[in-house]
Amino acid sequence: GLEIIISEAAAGEAIILEGSFDSITIEADDVNIVTQGETNIEEVVVKEGVKGAAISLGNDTIITKLVADARIGVEGEGTIIEASGEEVRNSTFAKDPERMITPMAPSIGGGGGGSSGGGTPSTVAVSAITVxxxxxxxxxxxxxxxxxxxxxxxxxxxxxxxxxxxxxxxxxxxxxxxxxxxxxxxxxxxxxxxxxxxxxxxxxxxxAAVNNEPQMTASPTQVTVESGFNQTFTLTIENDTVTNAVYTEYILLGGVFAEMNLGDIDRSNDTTVTAAVYGNLTNTGIGKITLDADALVNSESNLTVSVTVVEGTVGAITVTGNAVVGATLTAETNPDTATGSYQWQSNNNGDWVNIGTDSNTYTIDVEDVGNAIRVVFEAFGNYTGEVKSDAVGPVVPEGPNNGTDDGEFFVDAVKDKVTIVNGDGDIDGYTAHVYVDGTLVESETL
Missing domain, CATH: 2.60.40.1080 (Immunoglobulin-like)
Structure with missing residues (x-):
């Protein structure tokens, strides 16, 4: 077991004990010892002169010997086998010790006589506690x-x-x-x-702690790289107000915004400023916008906000134009500032075959008759993503039957022999082009 001395430095403290102890010596005033669980103490000594000491014994606590050389109050239902000491008679016990040894009372005036009776002062136990x-x-x-x-x-x-x-x-x-x-x-x-x-x-x-320090937020908090970047940011101030006038020199750009330009600066109200930022935004990272303390009523420090700059993502690509031989199809990405490569494709038998050049336009050829056309866009540079347009077509020949009148028309035939009847002479002078399986087999002027 342990030997513990509760010194004067612990005066007024509450000490909780649990376990086995050889001895506990109390030297401090107003100390409260609380035992809990299964606790066994061989000896507790209350030193002479100690005042206000108290012990609360848990139900499973056993003290083999208590020496009370100073008065102590003992509460609880624990067991004290033997109690002795100069002040044991003046100490209080909620549960009497099994054996109490009291000091012999001194004789008075040298005369004889019987001893006076001893007793244990009454103790009022704690019944409840509320908070x-x-x-x-x-x-x-x-x-x-x-x-x-x-x-x-x-x-x-x-x-x-x-x-x-x-x-x-x-x-x-x-x-x-x-x-x-x-x-x-x-x-x-x-x-x-x-x-x-x-x-x-x-x-x-x-x-959580409340932050009462002046701070600033920006909207939007994220933008994408763009060669023709032009964005108006809304700067909102908390726990401070802006001065009556906010000038361009009160705004400083940093991070990936360092080489950008400032446009219009506007004080919307006491807590809101808008700032236009434009230029060639080519790098991803963090852009910083700083509002000088001179633009603030109370703060003595600048306020800075960070904006995340990310690569652009291509969302879609659309194709406009008629699926007619000789017509030009035009592709447009979203956003239209995206950089990347174009690959036009044709489909007749279920397989897409690359055609055309790397351009956002494609002029339909006679070989495309009967086929569907689409374009695939693969972004690069400061943009990411690959998108495919919806199919356009099937492609039809150019001629009178499709609203054209440029002196020729096209026939997609099953066999290499076809008869064209010019009954009313409406197509006199037209050139007929006959195709079989996409191959020109004959051209004839009527």
């Missing part, structure tokens, strides 16, 4: 608050209370005064120093 409030909400780093413990009955011999926090990193407690430390929830427990089985709790919620 108020039972719930409490505080702010981290903010004001403290006090939880009050009430011990019943009012005339209890020992009304001292031991305070405990379930998580001192969130909130700690000292004599019922709760100090909020960090965001979270803790349970504050008040336990009777006289009887460890009597306790009450309060749930304390600690909210």
């Amino acid at each position: 108020s409030p039972t719930t409490l909400t505080l702010t981290a780093g903010g004001a403290t608050s006090t939880i009050t413990a009430t011990v019943s009955p009012e005339n209890a011999t020992n009304k001292n209370v031991v305070w405990l926090s379930s998580n001192p990193a969130v909130a700690n407690v000292d004599g019922g005064v709760v100090t909020p430390v960090a965001e979270g929830t803790v349970i504050i427990t008040a336990t009777s120093a006289a009887d460890g089985t009597k306790s009450a709790t309060s749930v304390v919620t600690v909210n």
Whole structure:
């Protein structure tokens, strides 16, 4: 077991014990010892001159020998096998020791006579303990608050209370005064120093600290790289206001915005400024916008906000134009500033075959008759993504039957022999082109 000396430095403290001990020596005033669980103590010595000492014995505590050379109050249902000492007669016990050895009373005036009777002064045990409030909400780093413990009955011999926090990193407690430390929830427990089985709790919620420092936010918070970048940012101030006039020199650009230009600066209201930023934004990263302290009423420091610059993503590509031989199809990306490569494709038998050149336009050829046309766009540079347009077609020949009148028309035949009848002479002078399976087999002017 352990030998423990409770020195004068521990005066007024509450000490909780559990386990096996060879000896406990009390030298401090107003100390409260609370035992819990299965605790065995060979000897407890209360030194002469100690004042206000108290012990609360748990039900499973056994003290083999108590030497009370100073008065002590003992609460609880634990067992004391033997109690002795100069002040044992003046000490109080909620449960009498199994054996008490009292010092012999001195003789008076040298005369004889019998000894006077001894007795144990009455002790009033603790019946209950309550706390108020039972719930409490505080702010981290903010004001403290006090939880009050009430011990019943009012005339209890020992009304001292031991305070405990379930998580001192969130909130700690000292004599019922709760100090909020960090965001979270803790349970504050008040336990009777006289009887460890009597306790009450309060749930304390600690909210995150409130930031009252001036700060600034920007909208939007993310933009994409663009050669012709032009964006108006809304700067919103919190916990401060802007001066009556905000000038261009009050705005500083940094990060990937360092080489950009400032356009119009506008003070929308007491807490809002808009700033136009334009130029060739080619690098991804963080762009910074700083508002000088001279533009703020109270703050003595500049305010800076960060904007994330990311690569652009191509969302879609569309094709416009008629699916007619000789017509030009035009592709347009979204966004239209995206850089990348174009690959036009033709499909007749279920397979897409590359055609055309790397351009956003394609002029339909006679070989495309009967086929569907689409374009594939693969982004590069400061953009990412690959998109495919919807198919256009099938392609039809050019001629009178499709609304053209340029002196020729096309026939897609099954066989290499076809008869063209010019009954009314409406197509005199037209050139007929006959195709079989996409191959020109004959051209003839009518």
